[in-house]
Amino acid sequence: xxxxxSISLKTPTKIQSLPKTHYAxxxxxxxxxxxxxxxxxxxxxxxxxxxxxxxxxxxGKLVELFVEESQRELKREDxxxxxxxxxxxxxxxxxxxxxxxxxxxxxxFMREDEFLQTLHFNSIRLEDxxxxxxxxxxxxxxxxxxxxxxxxxxxxxxxxxxxxPIAILSDIEIYKxxxxxxxxxxxxxxxxxxxxxxxxxxxxxxxxxxxxLKVIDPVKYNDGLDRFRLSPAELRDEFTRRNADAVxxxxxxNPVHNGHALLMTDTRRRLLEMxxxxxxxxxxxxxxxxxxxxxxxxxxMKQHEKVLEDGVLDPETTVVSIFPSPMHYAGPTxxxxxxxxxxxxxxxxxxxxxxxxxxxxxxxKRDLYDADHGKKxxxxxxxxxxxxxxxxxxxAYDKTKNGMAFFDPSRPQDFIFISGTxxxxxxxxxxxxxxxxxxxxxxxxxxxxxDSLAAxxxxxxxxxxxS
Amino acid sequence: xxxxxSISLKTPTKIQSLPKTHYAxxxxxxxxxxxxxxxxxxxxxxxxxxxxxxxxxxxGKLVELFVEESQRELKREDxxxxxxxxxxxxxxxxxxxxxxxxxxxxxxFMREDEFLQTLHFNSIRLEDxxxxxxxxxxxxxxxxxxxxxxxxxxxxxxxxxxxxPIAILSDIEIYKxxxxxxxxxxxxxxxxxxxxxxxxxxxxxxxxxxxxLKVIDPVKYNDGLDRFRLSPAELRDEFTRRNADAVxxxxxxNPVHNGHALLMTDTRRRLLEMxxxxxxxxxxxxxxxxxxxxxxxxxxMKQHEKVLEDGVLDPETTVVSIFPSPMHYAGPTxxxxxxxxxxxxxxxxxxxxxxxxxxxxxxxKRDLYDADHGKKxxxxxxxxxxxxxxxxxxxAYDKTKNGMAFFDPSRPQDFIFISGTxxxxxxxxxxxxxxxxxxxxxxxxxxxxxDSLAAxxxxxxxxxxxS
Numbered sequence: 027x028x029x030x031x032s033i034s035l036k037t038p039t040k041i042q043s044l045p046k047t048h049y050a051x052x053x054x055x056x057x058x059x060x061x062x063x064x065x066x067x068x069x070x071x072x073x074x075x076x077x078x079x080x081x082x083x084x085x086g087k088l089v090e091l092f093v094e095e096s097q098r099e100l101k102r103e104d105x106x107x108x109x110x111x112x113x114x115x116x117x118x119x120x121x122x123x124x125x126x127x128x129x130x131x132x133x134x135f136m137r138e139d140e141f142l143q144t145l146h147f148n149s150i151r152l153e154d155x156x157x158x159x160x161x162x163x164x165x166x167x168x169x170x171x172x173x174x175x176x177x178x179x180x181x182x183x184x185x186x187x188x189x190x191p192i193a194i195l196s197d198i199e200i201y202k203x204x205x206x207x208x209x210x211x212x213x214x215x216x217x218x219x220x221x222x223x224x225x226x227x228x229x230x231x232x233x234x235x236x237x238x239l240k241v242i243d244p245v246k247y248n249d250g251l252d253r254f255r256l257s258p259a260e261l262r263d264e265f266t267r268r269n270a271d272a273v274x275x276x277x278x279x280n281p282v283h284n285g286h287a288l289l290m291t292d293t294r295r296r297l298l299e300m301x302x303x304x305x306x307x308x309x310x311x312x313x314x315x316x317x318x319x320x321x322x323x324x325x326x327m328k329q330h331e332k333v334l335e336d337g338v339l340d341p342e343t344t345v346v347s348i349f350p351s352p353m354h355y356a357g358p359t360x361x362x363x364x365x366x367x368x369x370x371x372x373x374x375x376x377x378x379x380x381x382x383x384x385x386x387x388x389x390x391k392r393d394l395y396d397a398d399h400g401k402k403x404x405x406x407x408x409x410x411x412x413x414x415x416x417x418x419x420x421x422a423y424d425k426t427k428n429g430m431a432f433f434d435p436s437r438p439q440d441f442i443f444i445s446g447t448x449x450x451x452x453x454x455x456x457x458x459x460x461x462x463x464x465x466x467x468x469x470x471x472x473x474x475x476x477d478s479l480a481a482x483x484x485x486x487x488x489x490x491x492x493s
Numbered sequence: 494x495x496x497x498x499s500i501s502l503k504t505p506t507k508i509q510s511l512p513k514t515h516y517a518x519x520x521x522x523x524x525x526x527x528x529x530x531x532x533x534x535x536x537x538x539x540x541x542x543x544x545x546x547x548x549x550x551x552x553g554k555l556v557e558l559f560v561e562e563s564q565r566e567l568k569r570e571d572x573x574x575x576x577x578x579x580x581x582x583x584x585x586x587x588x589x590x591x592x593x594x595x596x597x598x599x600x601x602f603m604r605e606d607e608f609l610q611t612l613h614f615n616s617i618r619l620e621d622x623x624x625x626x627x628x629x630x631x632x633x634x635x636x637x638x639x640x641x642x643x644x645x646x647x648x649x650x651x652x653x654x655x656x657x658p659i660a661i662l663s664d665i666e667i668y669k670x671x672x673x674x675x676x677x678x679x680x681x682x683x684x685x686x687x688x689x690x691x692x693x694x695x696x697x698x699x700x701x702x703x704x705x706l707k708v709i710d711p712v713k714y715n716d717g718l719d720r721f722r723l724s725p726a727e728l729r730d731e732f733t734r735r736n737a738d739a740v741x742x743x744x745x746x747n748p749v750h751n752g753h754a755l756l757m758t759d760t761r762r763r764l765l766e767m768x769x770x771x772x773x774x775x776x777x778x779x780x781x782x783x784x785x786x787x788x789x790x791x792x793x794m795k796q797h798e799k800v801l802e803d804g805v806l807d808p809e810t811t812v813v814s815i816f817p818s819p820m821h822y823a824g825p826t827x828x829x830x831x832x833x834x835x836x837x838x839x840x841x842x843x844x845x846x847x848x849x850x851x852x853x854x855x856x857x858k859r860d861l862y863d864a865d866h867g868k869k870x871x872x873x874x875x876x877x878x879x880x881x882x883x884x885x886x887x888x889a890y891d892k893t894k895n896g897m898a899f900f901d902p903s904r905p906q907d908f909i910f911i912s913g914t915x916x917x918x919x920x921x922x923x924x925x926x927x928x929x930x931x932x933x934x935x936x937x938x939x940x941x942x943x944d945s946l947a948a949x950x951x952x953x954x955x956x957x958x959x960s
Contacts, residue, residue: 139873145681146615146628146825146870157875161613202863207681214612214674216683358613396669403613406606408624408875 080262080273080372081412084158085131088258088370091124091239093194101242105183105191109176111168111235113184113192116226119314120164121184121193122245122350126257128367131158134239135166138201141234145211148362149408159409161362162354163212166195167203169231176200182235191242198237203230213356214395219388221317222354245350251327255313256347258371264345265372270306272297274375274416275368277382279312279353280446281321281329281472283464285421285430287338292432293377293416294343307344308373312364314352317385323348325475332467355385357395358403365404369413378404379418429462450476547729547740547839548879551625552598555725555837558591558660558706568709572650572658576643578635578702580651580659583693586781587631588651588660589712589817593724595834598625601706602633605668608701612678615829616875626876628829629821630679633662634670636698643667649702658709665704670697680823681862686855688784689821712817718794722780723814725838731812732839737773739764741842741883742835744849746779746820747913748788748796748939750931752888752897754805759899760844760883761810774811775840779831781819784852790815792942799934822852824862825870832871836880845871846885896929917943 083089093101113121123129131152136144141163143150148161166184168176176182181196205227210216213223246252256264265273274293278286290307297305311330313323321329330346351367354360360383365376382400384393405415422441424431433441444463452459453472464472550556560568580588590596598619603611608630610617615628633651635643643649648663672694677683680690713719723731732740741760745753757774764772778797780790788796797813818834821827827850832843849867851860872882889908891898900908911930919926920939931939 139869142825142866142870143873147873147875148613149875151873151875155878204681204863206684207862210677210681210683214671214677216677217673358609395674396671399609402606403609406610406614406618408614408616408618411622 080265080270081369081374083127083130083258083370084366084409085152085156087131088127088262089130089133090127090257090259091133091193091241092244093240093242098242101194101240102191105185105194105242108181108183108194109179110183110185110189110191111166111172111176111195112189113186114226116222116315116352117166117184118186118192118245119350119352120166121239121241123314123367124164124239125193125241125245126259126350128258128349128351128370129160129164130258130370132160132164134195135236136164136234137199137236138234140236141165141201145208147408148359157409159362159366159407161359161366161407162356163208165203165234165236167227167230168200168233168235170233172231173200173233173235176235181237184239192245193239193241195235195237195239198235200233200235203232203234205230205232212354212359214359215387217388217390220355221385222315222352222356225315226352249324251313251323251348254327254346254348255350256345258367261308261345261347262372265306265308268306268343268345269304270372272302272305272375273308273371273373274305274377275308275310275365275371275373276377277310277312277349277364277368279316279320279326281326281449281464281468282333283430283444283449283468284338284462287333288421288430288432289377289418290339290344292419293375297375305343305375307339308368308371309339309344309346310349310368310371311346312353313348313350316353317355320353321472321475325471329468329471332471333465336465336467338465353383355383355394357382357384358399359383361400361404362407362410365407365410365413365415369410374412375414375416376404377416377418380420423460423463425460427462428460454480547732547737548836548841550594550597550725550837551833551876552619552623554598555594555729556597556600557594557724557726558600558708559711560661560707560709565709568661568707569658572652572661572709575648575650575661576646577650577652577656577658578633578639578643578662579656580653581693583782583819584633584651585653585659585712586817586819587633588706588708590781590834591631591706592660592708592712593726593817595725595816595818595837596627596631597725597837599627599631601662602703603631603701604666604703605701607703608632608668612675614875615826624876626829626833626874628826628833628874629823630675632670632701632703634694634697635667635700635702637700639698640667640700640702643702648704659712660706660708662702662704662706665702667700667702670699670701672697672699679821679826681826682854684855684857687822688852689782689819689823692782693819716791718780718790718815721794721813721815722817723812725834728775728812728814729839732773732775735773735810735812736771737839739769739772739842740775740840741772741844742775742777742832742838742840743844744777744779744816744831744835746783746787746793748793748916748931748935749800750897750911750916750935751805751929754800755888755897755899756844756885757806757811759886760842764842772810772842774806775835775838776806776811776813777816777835777838778813779820780815780817783820784822787820788939788942792938796935796938799938800932803932803934805932820850822850822861824849824851825866826850828867828871829874829877832874832877832880832882836877841879842881842883843871844883844885847887890927890930892927894929895927921947 124132140150144160144163149157150160151157180198181194182198183191184193184195185191206216209223213220276290294305311326368376378401381393381395381397384395387394401417420433421430422433422443424440426440444459454476456473591599607617611627611630616624617627618624647665648661649665650658651660651662652658673683676690680687743757761772778793835843845868848860848862848864851862854861868884887900888897889900889910891907893907911926921943923940
């Protein structure tokens with residue numbers, strides 16, 4: 027992942043005009059900043075400096091929910107005396123998300139007033155009257171027996187499968203988990219077959235427990251990818267170290283093809299044209315729960331690595347990191363969460379594509395969401411006024427250039443659209459896409475992945491580790 | 494309805510403390526105001542004065558959407574040349590609602606950006622960056638053939654069953670009507686059997702048409718009740734004429750019993766204690782579409798009249814009027830609409846009860862909404878910060894007083910709760926409720942209503958007119 031050379035992509039043929047709204051004035055960032063490094067982390071020996079000139083986190087302050095190192099043993103002992111709630115894999119991902127401040131200013135799993143505001147308004151009003159965006163419920167479900175176990179205790183320990191304490195939730199509030207209403211208001215449908223619902227809601231308890239979270243040890247997965255899991259504070263430090271005067275985030279959960287690369291490169295060019303001196307790209311694959319037919323994180327990271335090795339993006343102006351959130355596939359509702367979390371990591375520009383966080387309707391033969399609603403909702407969302415929304419321009423394979431280019435409606439006959447489904451079918455059949463669609467190394471990873479699936483007994487393995 | 498005598502209700506035994514939030518400073522309203530009467534209306538000969546000291550309408554200005562009288566013939570002729578959309582009964586109710594400014598600052602049926610903000614945020618951001626509440630979609634559905642009929646026309650005529658032009662919708666936008674998503678996000682369920690959905694959405698077209706509305710003639714129903722249908726402007730004039738320094742609204746769609754009356758009287762008492770000199774009650778039964786098993790408007794108005802004749806409420810400080818909106822039964826989502834519309838009519842206090850706009854789940858044996866969510870959501874709703882929310886205190890029949898009183902949890906054995914279902918069962922069986930539950934005249938109306946139902950062939954008539 028380290029070997030990233032300079033830009034090799036052709037300049038797009040047509041200059042796209044930028045949307046008129048949602049642009050901030052370029053920041054005049056000084057070239058030296060006072061170091062404010064405050065904790066060691068997975069970036070290793072890199073110097074951490076904090077200038078405070080990046081976009082402010084929601085609520086004005088990044089809320090990290092870690093127990094101080096000197097207090098950890100004490101808290102671990104406290105936790106052993108508390109009623110224990112075992113976390114699922116997705117619960118743990120949310121603990122991770124909350125603890126690092128992606129959901130700032132949330133201080134833990136939502137209490138009912140936060141849950142209701144999320145469901146009804148996709149935003150939360152703070153005590154000072156200001157509003158932050160919050161579109162996806164971050165909640166912890168418990169069942170009747172767990173509720174009984176908690177009894178009158180005001181705190182609970184959150185533990186892993188072996189009952190090791192992970193975190194303490196204090197000043198708790200237990201309230202009803204109306205699953206149907208939660209699903210309907212979050213997804214705009216209650217059709218059976220929504221992946222996150224099947225995985226994390228349908229069989230979960232009928233109660234939710236909210237409270238103030240303190241995580242005893244930072245969450246690690248020990249899967250070889252932890253070094254890519256930079257927290258918002260670490261990302262902010264990194265952007266500051268690089269003297270970024272604009273940070274543009276690209277959320278993805280699919281393999282990167284040259285159309286994506288074109289878009290990212292072109293975005294940087296546009297930002298430079300606007301007067302920014304050093305726009306930095308946050309290439310930010312989602313690392314939490316994804317549905318069974320998505321390419322697993324390990325394979326995606328391997329594919330991204332090959333694509334980057336191929337020199338499509340400039341390492342000096344690109345930060346690759348993993349966004350630890352699980353995926354809801356909740357379209358216009360979820361894209362707000364994806365954008366808001368990136369504000370907390372220091373991004374003031376967000377690239378939004380066609381049908382973000384969308385999928386097919388689980389029952390009907392149509393997309394679940396209107397392909398344009400994501401960017402429309404995002405551009406109007408309360409609490410995201412500070413974020414500059416960059417709508418995704420459609421890229422397609424240009425036969426006259428043997429490569430990906432922005433679609434030119436004046437000569438549609440020259441373009442081929444290669445859908446995700448088509449890409450998957452090609453890779454499964456070990457066929458090659460047209461030259462220039464994806465770098466050969468990246469494509470090889472995809473073919474390997476589908477090969478490994480076919481090799482598995484059932485034609486499917488849960489999450490194969492790349493060879 | 495005119496014969497209303499002075500207060501006859503006993504002072505409640507326990508003084509309720511007011512919630513600490515959501516209270517405005519009492520207005521110092523002068524006792525004489527400059528007359529600003531601008532149009533004649535159904536209040537008849539009463540002097541209309543406008544001081545501008547009531548709560549401001551949403552968006553700062555009450556948006557009335559009437560064609561000026563001098564232009565009506567011209568517009569009628571214009572309308573005849575336009576593509577025609579026939580209005581359903583509920584569509585017409587919305588035309589009425591929009592035209593009088595209950596939904597200010599909406600200028601007509603929602604365009605897609607308003608629709609999306611309503612579904613996702615229950616609020617709309619205005620051009621100046623301020624936010625108004627808007628929780629219920631006010632939309633006009635058309636089908637494929639109507640869409641084809643409109644073709645490229647930028648305006649359409651909205652017509653009644655006999656193709657008489659009612660209004661013109663101009664600068665139109667046609668967009669997709671995703672019914673499932675609309676229902677899920679508005680009701681928090683897609684269970685079959687939601688009354689408004691069955692009546693107005695399921696069989697409606699797959700497109701929505703938004704635009705700027707101009708109503709040629711004010712909507713009238715000629716049902717003997719038009720005189721009670723005061724517009725927000727007329728209500729504001731009336732409150733100003735009465736020198737109201739606080740207006741508290743009570744939304745209802747059920748017969749009034751003495752518990753309601755106690756609550757309204759007690760609210761006035763509390764407002765006086767707070768320092769207001771002349772709080773005026775807006776007793777505001779909903780007059781649009783209601784579900785089949787609700788008591789029809791005519792019977793309710795007759796019942797209200799008897800109750801008021803009984804002297805429960807002071808005519809000097811009570812304005813009875815009909816709220817023309819149709820009913821969604823969408824609980825916490827809808828109660829925001831009920832409250833917001835009353836701001837536009839000049840109310841700065843809103844009484845909210847248990848489970849407002851709620852109903853039973855259409856399939857499951859439970860209430861569709863948590864009984865407390867309505868008031869919680871209302872108190873947090875964006876755009877309603879200016880409105881003072883008055884939570885409803887539970888009243889029950891106090892056996893020691895032979896009348897309705899606020900429930901005292903220290904002596905539960907003294908109270909009987911008489912639910913709506915129980916009330917209906919009693920009235921159907923011509924049994925009497927305990928003395929003091931409802932005035933005899935009002936009760937008689939209910940018994941008559943259920944009698945008329947039983948007399949009808951099928952045991953049910955759609956909307957019998959009171960004798």
